[in-house]
Amino acid sequence: MILWFSGTGNCLSVAQQLADKTGDRLMSFYDAVNADLTQENVIGMVYPTYYFNPPKAVLTLAKQLTLPKDAYVYIVIPCGAQTGNAVWAVRQILKKKGINVAYCHKVRVPDCSAIGFGRNPNSQVWKFERFRGxxxxxxxxxxxxxxASHYGNWGLAGWLCALPAVEKRTLPALQPAVNDGKCTGCGTCARVCPQENISMLHAAKDGQQTAVIGDSCVQCLACVHFCPHQAVEIARKATLRQHQYHNPAVRLKDMLRR
Ligand SMILES: Cc1cc2nc3c(=O)[nH]c(=O)nc-3n(C[C@H](O)[C@H](O)[C@H](O)COP(=O)(O)O)c2cc1C
Structure with a gap:
């Protein structure tokens, strides 16, 4: 079974390619928490690097997984450039469960980080060509x-980014927010949010539906990239169509886990 977590579809696309070539099946990390995986011989994990660490959702979900101790477990980690502690942190969680990760490998993909928001991730699709194969x-x-382990390092960057004082100063500024003037209430963001952290509420003044982002955002930015009206923004910077990216092989409906 290949467990995946993805914001723009880059990780889902890598997971899909692995599934095709290994004959394995896919399941989102969220669904895996409630699934019986104890009979699986092979467990793959494909999740991104966020700030040189795993996404917080992956850390939380990995702790809840019940996995077979004798399975062949591997991690494939898409990233813009450097993975930092993204493999190490999940490896530690699994180690505490008595599970050894046998194989890890990074894959470079277009970087959609909130820090570089406003750059065009579509201009990095050369990475698919460069790392073909x-x-x-x-x-x-x-x-x-x-x-084997092929994922590089930058562990210090991982430690620094995970310091509570650093997170407290930086993460709120990079939080996606809905521009009410642009939101049409279509609900795409609510459907694509893997954390189910976006609600559609009726605005008091005109009764029109509008999206409201809750407190459990893990900054995967699916809402920013999949909004058909460019209504989800970061740091009050207007989202333009050319800022939006999703993996060319992945469609919105592939991203909906339920
Ligand atoms: C919030 C955030 C933080 C990121 N931090 C890093 C990073 O520290 N190192 C890196 O190489 N790439 C980083 N990236 C790039 C992602 O690994 C890359 O965009 C990847 O495509 C994400 O996969 P996904 O869209 O399937 O979730 C970051 C992306 C996001 C959204």
Whole structure:
């Protein structure tokens, strides 16, 4: 079983390619928490690097998973450039459960981080060409049950970004927010949010539906990138169509886990 977490579809696309080449099935991390995985021989995990760490949702969900102790477990980690502690942190959680991660590999993909918001991630699709063959190699390694770690490091950056004082200063400024003037109440953001953290409420003044982002945002930015009206913004910077990106092989409906 391949467990995935994804904001723009980059991780989902890598997970889908691995599933095709290994003959395995896909399940979102959220659904995996309630699934019986104890009979699985192979467990793959595909999740992104966020601020040199795993997404907070992945950390929380990984702690809740019940996994077989003797399975071949691997992590494939898409990132813009450097993974920092993104593999290490999940590895530690699994180690406490008595589970050894046999294989890890990073894959470079277009970087959609909130820090660089306003750059055009579509201009980085050259990475798909440059790293063509990477996923095939990883799938071949997995099929051969190889044991190896290829994910680089930058652990110090991971530690720094995870310091509560740093998070408190930086994360709120990078939080997505809905521009009520642009929101049409279509609900796409609410459907695509993996955390189910967006509600559609009726505005008091005209009764029209508008999206409201709650407190459990993990900054995957799916709402920013999939909004058909560019109504979800970061740091009050207007979202333009060219700022929006999603993996070309992934459609909105693929991203909806339920
Ligand atoms: C909030 C955020 C933080 C990120 N931080 C990093 C990082 O520290 N290092 C890196 O190489 N890429 C980073 N990225 C780039 C992502 O790894 C990249 O955009 C990837 O496509 C995300 O996969 P997903 O869209 O399937 O969730 C970050 C992206 C986001 C949204």
């Amino acid at each position: 990477r996923v095939e190699k990883i799938a071949a390694d997995i099929n051969a049950r190889r044991r």
